[in-house]
Amino acid sequence: MKALRLLEERVLKLDNVPEPPPPGPGEVCLRMRAVALNHIDVWGYRGMAFAKRNLPIVVGAEGVGEVEALGPGVTSLKVGTRVALYGGRTCGTCKRCLQGRDNLCENVAGVMGFHIDGMAAQWLNIPARFCLPFPDSLSWTNGACASITFSTVEHMLYDNAKLEAGETILIHAAGSGIGSTAILMAKQTGCEVFATASTDEKLAKAKALGADHVINYTTQRFETVVRRGTGKRGVDVVFEHTGPSTWPGSIFALARGGRLVTCGSTTGVSAETNLYSVYQQQLKIFGSFGASLRNVADGLAKMSNGLLPVIDSEYPMTEFEAGLARLASRDVFGKIVVHID
Secondary structure, three states: OEEEEEEEOOEEEEEEOOOOOOOOOOEEEEEEEEEEOOHHHHHHHOOOOOOOOOOOEEOOOOEEEEEEEEOOOOOOOOOOOEEEEOOEOOOOOOHHHHOOOHHHOOOOOOEEOOOEOOOOEOEEEEEHHHEEEEOOOOOHHHHOOHHHHHHHHHHHHHHHOOOOOOOEEEEOOOOOHHHHHHHHHHHHHOOEEEEEEOOHHHHHHHHHHOOOEEEEOOOOOHHHHHHHHOOOOOEEEEEEOOOOOOHHHHHHHEEEEEEEEEOOOOOOOOOOOOHHHHHHOOOEEEEOOOOOHHHHHHHHHHHHOOOOOOEEEEEEHHHHHHHHHHHHHOOOOOEEEEEOO
């Protein structure tokens, strides 16, 4: 079968590799259909692994496939079921897993496509408990954005920030996969949305998604615009994932008692924090990484009810690296999806 394997840093090859054996107990064999690209794919490609890994590995951290065979003991799925894959190899038995807090697993073995073999292969054996079904009415392209993109935003906005109807929220990098998704979810919740982006073209697209106020962070101080737009009060929630370039302004943009939730730091790892503002304004800062299986299911339910991800572009399997280059260039609005043929 064909599989996209990272042989060494920045060396990716579409290889012919052996097909997987029949699925073992508790496993299913999937015919993979698509993977969606994320910054973790770019980091892995560049060799920026956060833990030890052995190359080569199959890439792809977020994807969808169709069940082709069932291993012994699998009763939760049927042949032909379309599923989104949870990419964290969690143990399923520790206290946090049993509480439904999968992304805090005490014995996690790694992230597929980053630490261990991922999803960009024609066939894949995987434990059935990592497969989340979705209906035939949902396309492979949209379903491919469920297990990282939609679930990450679900976890950030609702598990951590506790976003509620009637609140105000600042969403950074509106053109990113999670930024565009956050706009859609926040508007569906009934919130007033401030969104930032680097170009007027992206701002127009953010406005079309429902953002109430758009800010070009290259020409405007977003925190000043937010303060003015809220009568000097500030927003209830800031959706952060860019890091040092926006962090100080994000702190200043918060209302008294406001909540900042962050899942990334694409512009660096160290940022200055005004501690006076944190304690005097009684701010809450939440670190958010990954999501739970429940978050993936909730995201798929939203998709099935018509809330669909924004798709920037689609590529064949042979052009995976072109997709990575487009994502790394930041010249995107929405998700990039690679189809497994």
